[in-house]
Amino acid sequence: MICPYCKEEINDGAIKCKHCKTNFALSQNVTKAGGSATYQKNANVAPIWASITGLVLGIIAFLASLNDSFDEDELIGLFMIAILAIIFSAISFANKHGGRGMAIAGLLTGIVSFILALGSI
Numbered sequence: 001m002i003c004p005y006c007k008e009e010i011n012d013g014a015i016k017c018k019h020c021k022t023n024f025a026l027s028q029n030v031t032k033a034g035g036s037a038t039y040q041k042n043a044n045v046a047p048i049w050a051s052i053t054g055l056v057l058g059i060i061a062f063l064a065s066l067n068d069s070f071d072e073d074e075l076i077g078l079f080m081i082a083i084l085a086i087i088f089s090a091i092s093f094a095n096k097h098g099g100r101g102m103a104i105a106g107l108l109t110g111i112v113s114f115i116l117a118l119g120s121i
Helices: 049-065 072-094 100-119
Strands: 027-033 036-041
Touching: 049 072, 049 100, 072 100
Parallel strands: none
Antiparallel strands: 027 036
């Protein structure tokens, strides 16, 4: 059988590719046809990179917005970080990525930080 990801030869019925370390147990719709296998990624296993990024940026923006006074450059940076937190959290919702709770937290902290930055103008 050939690994569909790295195209290396692996044992028939392998659960994990020994070359690229892809875990086929997370895949569904495994079918054998003529000695090769076709794999389709599981729709329930989605990347959470956008959720994590939105949450981290939201926390950074929120903590930065707790400062009492800003100069013009700091305020622009705070707006940018808050907007990026909102954007990454929205990407997570739109693409139905995992980590929905982190996306909600990132969205809320991004919005609160944006409002606090507006209050500092």
